[in-house]
Amino acid sequence: MEKVAVKSDGLSLAKGKLTLSSDEIISDYRVGYRSRLASLTGRKEVLTGKAKFGIFGDGKELPQLAMAKAFREGDIRSGYYRDQTFMMATGLLSVREFFSQLYADTNVEREPSSAGRQMNCHFGTRMLDNNGNWLPIVERKQSSSDISPTAGQMSRLLGLAYASKMYRKEPALANSGGGFSRHGNEVAFGTIGDASTSEGIFWETLNAAGVLQVPLVMSVWDDGYGISVPREHQTTKGSISEALAGFQSRGSAKGFD
Template identity: 70%
Template sequence: MSANNPSQHEAKQEISFNDFKEIVLHDYRLANESRQVSLLGRKEVLTGKAKFGIFGDGKEIAQIAMAKVFRNGDFRSGYYRDQTFMMASGLLTVQEFFAQLYAHPDVNADPSSAGRLMNGHYATRLLDETGNWKDLTALKNSSGDISPTAGQMPRLLGLALASKLYRSNKSLNNDKFKKFSVNGNEVAFGTIGDASTSEGLFFEAINAAGVLQVPMAISVWDDGYGISVPKKFQTTKQSISEALKGFEKN
């Protein structure tokens, strides 16, 4: 395990006490930094220095945990609460976070979109400076967030389905596609807020994933509210986990 990058450790690898301590401290520092980013960013919005802002406070630990199993070649299709996941995956710095908050128009300052996307909308760059595909199998990847809630779900399904097709269709395992997949081993990671699970796109994607049996991991950041509406007004059984139990694999 590399001490500089503790999140890269393999689950089954023996970890010494000192390495373990370093991982815990690293994660605590990251969670704390991300929380401070949220608090400071909100102040910037409320005092009129940034036009709008959406932040990921309260979701830090779950996102650090998720980042530990997010590997090179995998894809994220998520939403605006994912700053800690992006940071833990090495895809976002504090400086870049604030650059996007102020809609910095330079792509070097805001690699997600050079100020074009809404705040808190993340993305990684799939093309190099010359317009050619990067080797996505060697990178952690994020598709670009879009603003309609649950709009990330069909794309999440598509990314997962792509892995299944790469697995089952051996004719795709050739030089032409080698920058996109290694035998379809890539997993599509999705995130969504609990209120957004009321959208039709969510249920369509979850149902299709169950039918297609694709490599898709979805986290619902279930904080009980969609803006000001509590989940008793929008989620069956007031729990998306309870409501989805019927989708479990036999």
Template identity: 60%
Template sequence: AGLYAHTDIEKEPMSAGRQMGGHFLTHSLNEDGSWKDLTRQKNSSADISPTAGQMPRLLGLAQASKLYRNVKGINTERFSVNGNEVAWGTIGNASTSEGIFFETFNAAGVMQVPMVISVWDDGYGISVPARYQTTKENISEILKGFQRDETHNGYEIFVVRGWDYPTLVETYEKAGKIARESHVPVLIHVTELTQPQGHSTSGSHERYKSEERLEWERLHDCNLKMRQWIISNGIAGEEELAGIEKHIKKQVREGKKEAWTAYLAPIKADKNTVVNTLNALAGV
């Protein structure tokens, strides 16, 4: 339902057709217009399509936690637990070339707010390699000056490979703790990611990537690496994983068929109603 802007809240409960696919959000209000208890739920502010446009909102959400912790007399009920909330935001490596990213990044360092920015870095901006849009082809390298030290506030900066699951977990635990407890902004530069299907059906990445790069992406696919990690740590075996994968593929195919059938049903019903009405008028 999210693909064709279905306005039925029961069919598309996230936004009733108001959001594009992948622009996930949660509801902050009850049906009667009153506030939900935001401290008892995970909260997601909807993404927006303009590149880097989400950055100022991320800063504002992080600033809210700082205000709730430091300004006395604010009603925190249903909104904050002593300013312990962290604003987590994501951006692609190419979008970090936008001016609004740098403005937000600098402002968060000045304000010292609990904000964690993840930069997903697959080395490309759609089909454009990083060497044409990022100095040194490395956003965390050129932001090193923001790293805090013993005498100056700033950021905590981490660099981690996107296919290294254990290190990712460790890094995000550290980042969350620093931001939540100390109200220090954090940058997590997630490198060595892949672009498994290109940007769109008309922009296949086979058109602009070398055979060597495509082979590297095949070997470093996050799902493949996760599968290898599961097996090597004895969490599950090859046979069990193969069975799970087969079951999931079956579920996806069935879900696709059910979704398409549900989409067509009201259209067919309306069509039959119109045809029957016209036939009645025509005396057929």
């Protein structure tokens, strides 16, 4: 495989395509494979009674590996319980931590997301140290703490993206930063399952994101169904991409892409 020069940020564009070295591809494969095995093993642990409850992200490894390539220090995630591969790929989750949460380990060192208080695959990173002082947010990749209600992550996603815009727009914030922003260059990354796109807050959030023009990336994991209901019975045109086409920017009309 031809080696293409990779920029300092880990990405290189050649002929409009993202190119990676063979070492990077192998590394990504290992992360995806490790995540898939964690899902399969975790499901066995639940079905054999060794763990009480389990939800997993198998089948979503490839797009999450791709999304992780664009995630930078200072960026923040507001997602849901299928994002384990993304968390592993960004270095925010280890396999040991994954299973510690599955078994509801109350040791915060082994289960840093919630110390066993939340269901498995509910991720989050810490913004304060043990003394209650702020950690250097702009130097770290971050994830807000997941919540269980479907689409509940959407309003938080909008707020995080809007905060980034305010750090760029408002002089008082832009000149201070306070260690929370680098002039508003941070991006909020959101994820959701396609069934949850039927929730009203999903549409309210994306409508507001288009109006406010905030730095927000939205990924919809296409499962084909939600709670055993086929997609065509709950999504207009059977495709959330088709349903959202009217939000796209065209000419001088502001929307999003």
